[in-house]
Structure formats: structure tokens, C-alpha cells
Amino acid sequence: MAVRFPALLPLILAALQPAAVPTEPPPPCPWEMNKVKDIVEVNCTGQDLGAVPVSLPEDTGILLLNANRLLSVSTAAFQTLPEDTGILLLNANRLLFISTATFQTLPALQVLDLSDNGLQAVLTEAALPSLKELLLSRNALEALPALQGLPALTRLALAHNKLQALAPAAFRAVLQLQDLDLRGNALRTLPEDVFMGLRALKDLDLSDNALEELPRGLLQDLVTLETLWLSGNRLRALPSGFFPEGHLFAYVFLTENPWHCDCDLVYLRSWILRNEGSVYEPERGLGKTKVEVAPEKVLCQSPSEHLQKPIIRFKPNCGHVGDAEEEEEYEFHYEESTLIYPLLASLSPVYPPSSEEPTTAPHTP
Numbered sequence: 001m002a003v004r005f006p007a008l009l010p011l012i013l014a015a016l017q018p019a020a021v022p023t024e025p026p027p028p029c030p031w032e033m034n035k036v037k038d039i040v041e042v043n044c045t046g047q048d049l050g051a052v053p054v055s056l057p058e059d060t061g062i063l064l065l066n067a068n069r070l071l072s073v074s075t076a077a078f079q080t081l082p083e084d085t086g087i088l089l090l091n092a093n094r095l096l097f098i099s100t101a102t103f104q105t106l107p108a109l110q111v112l113d114l115s116d117n118g119l120q121a122v123l124t125e126a127a128l129p130s131l132k133e134l135l136l137s138r139n140a141l142e143a144l145p146a147l148q149g150l151p152a153l154t155r156l157a158l159a160h161n162k163l164q165a166l167a168p169a170a171f172r173a174v175l176q177l178q179d180l181d182l183r184g185n186a187l188r189t190l191p192e193d194v195f196m197g198l199r200a201l202k203d204l205d206l207s208d209n210a211l212e213e214l215p216r217g218l219l220q221d222l223v224t225l226e227t228l229w230l231s232g233n234r235l236r237a238l239p240s241g242f243f244p245e246g247h248l249f250a251y252v253f254l255t256e257n258p259w260h261c262d263c264d265l266v267y268l269r270s271w272i273l274r275n276e277g278s279v280y281e282p283e284r285g286l287g288k289t290k291v292e293v294a295p296e297k298v299l300c301q302s303p304s305e306h307l308q309k310p311i312i313r314f315k316p317n318c319g320h321v322g323d324a325e326e327e328e329e330y331e332f333h334y335e336e337s338t339l340i341y342p343l344l345a346s347l348s349p350v351y352p353p354s355s356e357e358p359t360t361a362p363h364t365p
Contacts, residue, residue: 002297005120006008007295008165013141016137022125026248029041029042029043029044029047029053029056029064030042030043031057031060034061034062037061037062037086037087039059039060039061039062039085039086039200040057040059040060040061040177041060041061041062041063041064042056042057042060042062042063042064043064044063044064044065044068045064045065045066045067045068045089045210046066046067046068046125047068048068049065049068049069049070050067050068050070050071050102052065052070053178054248056081058082059082060081060082060083060085061084061085061086061087062086062087062088062089063081063085063088063089065088065089065090065093066090066091066092066093066113067091067092067093067116068092068093069093069094070090070093070095071093071094071095071096072093078293078365079249081105082129083105083106083108083229084108085106085108085109085112086108086109086110086111086125086175087109087111087113087248088103088106088109088111088113089111089113089136090112090113090114091113091114091115091116091185092115092117093114093116093117093228094117094118095114095117095118095119095120096117096118096119096120097119097120097121097122097123098119098121098122098123099112099122099123099124099125099126100122100123100126100127100128100149100150101123101125103125103126103128104126104128107129107130108130109128109130109132110130110131110132110133111133111135112128112131112134113130113133113135114133114134114135114136115135115137115138115139115140115157116139117139117358118139118140119136119139119140119141119233120139120140120142121143121145122145123134123140123145123146123237124145124146124147124148124149124150125149126149127149127150127151128149128150129149129151129152130152131150131152131153132152132153132154132155133153133154133155133156133157134150134153134157135154135155135157136157136158136161137157137158137159137160137161137181138159138160138161138352139152139160139161140161140162141158141161141162141163142161142162142164143163144158144163144164144166144167145168146173146216147171147173147174148173149173150173151171151173151174151176151179151316152176153176154173154176154177154178154179154200155175155177155179156171156174156177156179156180156181156186157179157181158181158182158331159181159182159183159184159185159205160179160184160185160201161184161185162185162186163182163185163186163187164185164186164187164188164191165187165188166187166190166194167194168186168191168192168193169193169194169196169197170191170194171194171195171196171197171198172196172197173250174234175197175198175199175200176200177198177201178200178202178203179202179224179262180195180198180199180201180203180204180205181203182203182204182205182206182209183205183206183207183209183229183232184208184209185209185211186210187206187209187210187211188209188210188211188212189211189212189214190206190211190213190214190215190218191212191215192216192217193217194217194218195221195222196221196248197221198221198222199221199222199223199224200224201222201224201225202224202225202227202277203225203226203227204222204225204227204228204229205227205229206230207229207231207232207233207282208226208231208232208233209232209233210233210234211233211234211235211299212229212233212234212235212236213235213236213237213239214230214235214238214239214242215239216239216240216241216242217237219242219243219244219247220244222244223244223247225247226249226250226251227249227250227252228249228251228252228253229253229282230252230253230254230256230257231253231254231255231256231281231282231341232255232256233256233257234257234258235257235258235259235262236257236258236259236264237259237260237264237265237267237268237300238267238268240267241267242267242268243271243275248262248278248325249275249278249282250278251278251291252275252278252279252328253279253280253281253282253291254268254272254298255281255282255294255297255298255299256278257298257301258297258300258301258302259298259300259301259302260302260303261300261303261306261309261311261312261314262303262316262318263316263318264318265300265311265314265316266309266318269311269314269316271314272295272298272311272312273295273312276293276295276312276365277293279293279294279295279298280292280293280294281294295312296310296313297309297310298310298311298312298313299311300314313357342346344363
């Protein structure tokens with residue numbers, strides 16, 4: 001009689017199989033050498049991560065953590081990174097609150113991207129002495145962070161938050177700023193000295209707010225300003241002397257405002273006539289990478305007799321000697337003079353390919 005051992009058969013077959021060679025677990029995120037900065041870039045973008053991955057390469061210089069589902073980050077999460085990590089992207093997660101103390105273990109950090117999170121507060125309780133760029137766009141900030149402990153900051157992006165007001169001298173702690181992006185907030189008015197001391201500022205974006213008026217001395221300290229965005233507000237006029245006398249701008253954007261063409265607008269009209277080559281119109285939906293010279297696109301919205309008339313075409317008749325002559329002598333052939341720059345470079349530094357930070361200004365030709 002044959003003896004059967006059906007229960008033992010799988011065990012016998014398993015014992016006859018060659019032993020599996022243990023393999024190292026795959027890295028949590030792919031990495032490569034960043035060709036621009038010549039440092040190791042680890043790309044954890046869109047990996048559905050709920051925490052900062054462990055076992056990152058020891059020589060990580062750029063860490064991309066955007067578009068995950070991080071709810072919070074702590075200092076411990078970055079203790080395994082080398083001290084010379086320079087770029088950290090945490091945008092498009094679910095962070096609500098964050099403190100600069102979180103990044104104290106990264107003293108060489110130069111770029112910190114926290115955009116697209118839903119941040120309600122940013123606490124700058126710890127110094128980040130090497131940080132040059134802080135990107136906080138598309139969050140839910142209702143107040144400007146204190147900004148202390150960031151002495152090297154040159155770029156601050158706060159676009160599309162919920163800022164309604166700024167304090168006098170609000171940026172006095174970051175006097176090295178060159179690029180300040182405040183577009184798409186809810187600012188209605190600004191203190192005259194809000195930008196006091198920002199002598200290195202080159203690009204200022206105040207577009208798409210709710211600004212109804214601007215103080216005469218707003219630009220007084222901005223001696224190196226090249227690009228000024230004022231489009232998409234509620235401005236009806238600018239005070240006489242608003243643009244510093246003798247200052248040459250590369251780009252000024254004035255369109256999409258309800259300009260009221262009466263005697264209060266004579267100053268702006270005269271300034272545009274003298275600086276027509278600096279007055280541009282942005283082309284919406286293209287990340288501000290395409291603009292055209294457009295002094296005739298700055299239009300009157302009231303009163304009704306001047307509706308949709310170019311400001312430079314409206315005849316003031318305000319008792320100023322030479323008003324009529326200036327109107328007759330000025331001839332601007334718009335169709336012949338339109339200049340389009342489809343490939344204008346940004347003033348901003350080169351970003352890793354996965355960084356999705358909008359361009360804030362065209363490059364000065």
C-alpha cells in the first residue's frame with residue numbers, strides 16, 4: 001500500500017528551490033545630478049507621500065517634495081540630509097502651519113518652496129541665514145510673516161494669498177530683496193513707506209489686487225526698480241510726482257484699471273507720453289512671458305464721453321498751456337510700433353525642472 005504525503009509536498013518543493021538573493025529596497029524617490037547646479041537632486045514629486053522619506057542619499061543637494069500629501073514637517077525629518085542641501089520644494093501639499101525652526105538642520109538652504117499648500121501661518125522663529133528665495137504663493141496667508149532671520153533673502157513670492165493690508169516698513173528686515181511678488185491678494189491701499197529701504201528691489205508686482213489709490217512717495221526708495229506691475233487694480237488716477245523724476249523703467253504695466261479721464265489724470269497722461277516705450281501690456285494666461293509695448297492700451301473707463309479712449313488720446317482742456325498743441329503734435333502709429341517678445345527671459349534664477357514657480361518679470365533688454 002502506497003504512502004502519500006500531500007501535506008508535505010509544498011514544503012519539499014520549497015526546500016529544493018535555490019535560496020533567493022536578498023536585494024536592497026528601491027530608493028523612495030529617483031535621483032539624478034542636476035545639470036544646472038551640479039548637485040544631487042532627489043525628486044519625490046507626486047509620490048502620494050504622507051511623510052518625508054528616509055534613506056535619502058547623503059549628498060542630496062536638492063529635495064523635491066511638492067504635490068504630495070504632507071500635513072506637517074519637523075526638524076527631525078531633515079536630519080539625515082547633508083548640511084549643504086540648497087533647494088527644498090514642499091509645494092502642493094497640505095501644510096497649514098510651518099516654522100523656520102523646521103529647517104535649522106539645513107544651514108545652506110537657499111531656496112524654500114512652500115507654495116500651493118493652504119498655509120495659514122509661517123513662523124520665522126529661527127534664522128535661515130543662507131535662504132535667498134522664499135516662495136509662499138497660492139496659500140491662505142492673511143498676514144505677512146515677520147521675515148526676521150532672513151538676511152540674504154532676494155526673492156519673496158506671496159502671490160494669490162489673502163493679504164488685505166501691509167504695515168509701514170513691512171520689509172525692513174529683508175533689505176536685500178530684488179523681487180517682490182504681491183499679485184492676486186486683496187490689498188486696497190498701501191502705507192507710503194511700506195517699501196522703505198528696498199534699494200535693491202528690481203521687480204515689484206502689485207497687479208490683480210484691489211488698490212484704489214497709491215501714495216505719492218510709494219516708490220521713493222526703490223532706486224533700482226526696473227519692472228512695476230500695477231495692472232488689474234481699481235486705480236482711477238495716480239498722484240502728481242508718483243514716478244520719481246528721472247527714473248527710467250524697463251517695464252510698467254498699467255492696463256485693466258478704471259482710469260477716470262479728467263484733470264486729475266493729466267499727470268499720468270503726460271508721463272505715458274514721455275515714456276511710451278516703457279508702457280507694456282501683459283498677455284494673460286501665459287505666465288507673463290509674453291508682453292507687448294502698448295501705451296494706447298491704457299484706456300479711459302470714465303466719464304462716458306471718454307469710454308475706451310486711450311489715455312494718451314484724451315484731450316484734457318484743464319487750463320494747462322499747450323494741452324491742445326501736445327495732443328495735435330503727438331502721433332503714435334500703434335500697428336507699426338507694436339513689439340512682441342515671446343521668449344523674454346525671467347529675472348529669476350534657473351529652477352529645477354519640477355519646480356513650478358511662475359515667472360514674475362521679463363528680462364530687461
